[in-house]
Amino acid sequence: MKEDGGVISIVKNQAVNSLSWQGARSxxxxxxxxxxxxxxxxxxxxxxxxxxxxxIMVFADQAPRFNWAHPCRYLLHDAKNGxxxxxxxxxxxxxxxxxxxxxxxxxxxxxxPDRHHLWPILPKLRCPIRWxxxxxxxxxxxxxxxxxxxxxxxxLYRTLRDLYGFPAANIRVLNYDxxxxxxxxxxPVTSWPGDSTAYRMPVxxxxxxxxxxxxxxxxxxxxxxxxxxxxHTNNHGGHNGTESYLCTYxxxxxxxxxxxxxxxxxxxxxxxxxxxxxxxAGGFNAPILSNSTASQTSVSSACLELNNSIGGADFDxxxxxxxxxxxxxTPSGGALASNPDxxxxxxxxxxxxxxYADAVKDPYDTPVFSASSTxxxxxxLGQRYFWFWPVYCRILVDxxxxxxxxxxISEFYDIVHQRLVPQLTDIEQGLTLLSETGRSELPEQxxxxxxxxxxxxxxxxxxxx
Amino acid sequence: MTDAVDALERALDATLDESERTGSIAxxxxxxxxxxxxxxxxxxxxxxxxxxxxxxxxLEPAVNWSHSCCYLVVxxxxxxxxxxxxxxxxxxxxxxxxxxxxxxxLAPEWAVxxx
Numbered sequence: 001m002k003e004d005g006g007v008i009s010i011v012k013n014q015a016v017n018s019l020s021w022q023g024a025r026s027x028x029x030x031x032x033x034x035x036x037x038x039x040x041x042x043x044x045x046x047x048x049x050x051x052x053x054x055x056i057m058v059f060a061d062q063a064p065r066f067n068w069a070h071p072c073r074y075l076l077h078d079a080k081n082g083x084x085x086x087x088x089x090x091x092x093x094x095x096x097x098x099x100x101x102x103x104x105x106x107x108x109x110x111x112x113p114d115r116h117h118l119w120p121i122l123p124k125l126r127c128p129i130r131w132x133x134x135x136x137x138x139x140x141x142x143x144x145x146x147x148x149x150x151x152x153x154x155x156l157y158r159t160l161r162d163l164y165g166f167p168a169a170n171i172r173v174l175n176y177d178x179x180x181x182x183x184x185x186x187x188p189v190t191s192w193p194g195d196s197t198a199y200r201m202p203v204x205x206x207x208x209x210x211x212x213x214x215x216x217x218x219x220x221x222x223x224x225x226x227x228x229x230x231x232h233t234n235n236h237g238g239h240n241g242t243e244s245y246l247c248t249y250x251x252x253x254x255x256x257x258x259x260x261x262x263x264x265x266x267x268x269x270x271x272x273x274x275x276x277x278x279x280x281a282g283g284f285n286a287p288i289l290s291n292s293t294a295s296q297t298s299v300s301s302a303c304l305e306l307n308n309s310i311g312g313a314d315f316d317x318x319x320x321x322x323x324x325x326x327x328x329x330t331p332s333g334g335a336l337a338s339n340p341d342x343x344x345x346x347x348x349x350x351x352x353x354x355x356y357a358d359a360v361k362d363p364y365d366t367p368v369f370s371a372s373s374t375x376x377x378x379x380x381l382g383q384r385y386f387w388f389w390p391v392y393c394r395i396l397v398d399x400x401x402x403x404x405x406x407x408x409i410s411e412f413y414d415i416v417h418q419r420l421v422p423q424l425t426d427i428e429q430g431l432t433l434l435s436e437t438g439r440s441e442l443p444e445q446x447x448x449x450x451x452x453x454x455x456x457x458x459x460x461x462x463x464x465x
Numbered sequence: 466m467t468d469a470v471d472a473l474e475r476a477l478d479a480t481l482d483e484s485e486r487t488g489s490i491a492x493x494x495x496x497x498x499x500x501x502x503x504x505x506x507x508x509x510x511x512x513x514x515x516x517x518x519x520x521x522x523x524l525e526p527a528v529n530w531s532h533s534c535c536y537l538v539v540x541x542x543x544x545x546x547x548x549x550x551x552x553x554x555x556x557x558x559x560x561x562x563x564x565x566x567x568x569x570x571l572a573p574e575w576a577v578x579x580x
Contacts (some may be wrong), residue, residue, distance in 0.1 A: 020485055022484070022487065024573060025487075025571070026570040042558065062570070063570045064570065110570060110571070142555040144530075144557065146578070147575070148575075151570050177558065183555070183556075183578060184577060184578045184579060185575070235529070236529050236531070237529065237531070238530065238531040238551065238552065239531065247530060247556060248557075249557070249558055250557050250558035250559070277529070279527055279528070279529045279530060279531055279532065280531070308525070308528045308529060308532050309529045310527060310528055310533070311527055311528060311576065312527075312575075313575040314575075315556035344576070364528070
């Protein structure tokens with residue numbers, strides 16, 4: 001009997017209608033559109049499913065993400081009128097391998113597979129980032145890491161090293177047990193899911209309070225007035241009823257008040273930029289602002305003090321999106337939802353990165369941003385271009401692109417930052433001078449011409465009226 | 466061990482409501498805890514009155530810690546008791562030895578915390 005569209009529709013409708021509200025959200029339904037003749041030998045592995053009449057069979061998988069065996073049902077429908085005549089519970093599907101083309105899923109509330117498979121591309125090449133004065137330091141911390149937390153750290157590490165030219169010696173990574181590892185799967189630890197290459201970040205210590213204190217103590221000897229410090233904390237956090245805390249790999253957890261006090265022992269510096277992903281991170285905002293010794297301080301947290309932050313298969317969404325804003329691309333090199341550099345200044349500020357992550361956030365997260373001043377909101381990690389630079393950048397990027405496509409990313413950026421940028425200094429100084437001259441003279445020159453075109457300035461027009 | 470796992474599965478079915486069962490991930494430690502022991506698990510202390518197996522249930526597995534979870538004390542003989550909590554037993558180093566008991570159909574695979 002050929003496939004009868006009418007009966008098949010009736011069978012599908014009946015099968016879905018028969019599910020409870022919860023069942024409809026958790027049971028995948030498959031249909032064998034080929035009619036099974038009366039007496040056909042159908043096996044659920046070794047369990048016979050009796051076919052008492054010409055039948056259209058629906059298979060209901062009640063736990064689609066489980067390995068077999070697990071609960072499932074065979075719904076046997078009369079091939080003439082589509083009526084359900086028997087339901088058979090079982091533990092195996094009709095086809096473990098090699099399902100025919102006539103067998104298809106038609107109700108799939110639980111899509112498979114679970115992990116995202118994204119095709120990585122080379123991120124768009126942009127003008128190399130410049131940093132003029134002072135040093136930039138970064139501390140990347142994840143205590144009781146899962147895979148996604150370690151991946152967030154790796155994404156930020158690559159962004160800081162490759163795109164922003166942070167010297168390797170200025171970045172400290174503290175993760176889990178002191179290695180590139182984490183609790184849970186996937187195991188063994190192999191590659192970073194952004195582009196499926198090996199992890200690159202060197203881990204300097206464990207995700208413990210002691211090691212974090214050690215890194216901050218080290219910074220006491222280095223930080224100067226012109227310097228910028230980025231601190232990123234990830235993995236898990238808690239709240240003890242009074243304040244938030246950051247979970248650690250072992251030993252004491254880090255209370256928000258204690259962390260803020262520790263930051264208060266750092267020497268005065270230009271900018272402290274903090275991004276926190278852990279649950280209850282918002283409880284760190286105010287204490288950090290109160291104790292920071294930086295002239296400009298900002299804290300971007302994934303959630304309010306009493307809230308949790310959502311995780312993800314490969315990355316934590318908020319951290320991923322904040323770092324993506326700084327990087328100008330997703331972990332797999334893809335385009336962003338919008339340009340985070342919303343004022344077109346050539347730099348992504350602390351506030352702009354937060355706003356981007358907030359704009360595309362998972363609905364579960366409740367990002368919160370705090371800053372000590374307007375200037376603190378504009379704090380940044382490096383500038384891509386100044387006023388007249390877009391033309392210069394286009395020239396530079398076109399010349400760099402063949403090299404970018406031929407070399408490993410890390411090698412390319414090492415050459416850019418260490419060999420090329422120093423050679424461009426005289427050109428860029430000239431452009432900067434031109435930019436500053438332009439900024440002071442150009443507005444008046446352009447305003448004169450605009451006023452001429454419109455018969456005077458708006459103010460003079462109002463006076464005449 | 467199969468009988469013990471079956472008993473733990475029945476304890477889960479009897480203690481959790483339907484939405485908890487479908488969205489949670491449950492773990493167990495395959496060693497019997499002796500009567501009179503006080504276990505420090507996560508953020509709570511669990512008193513064990515009779516020889517029991519312990520089940521840990523993550524009720525919001527897609528979210529970073531801390532969040533809703535519970536511990537089930539499943540005695541060899543007697544009623545199951547449930548203690549609600551906010552932290553898992555395996556977050557800190559040394560908190561190992563837990564095995565996956567059941568992952569609910571709505572719980573993501575990537576959230577399973579043990580190998």
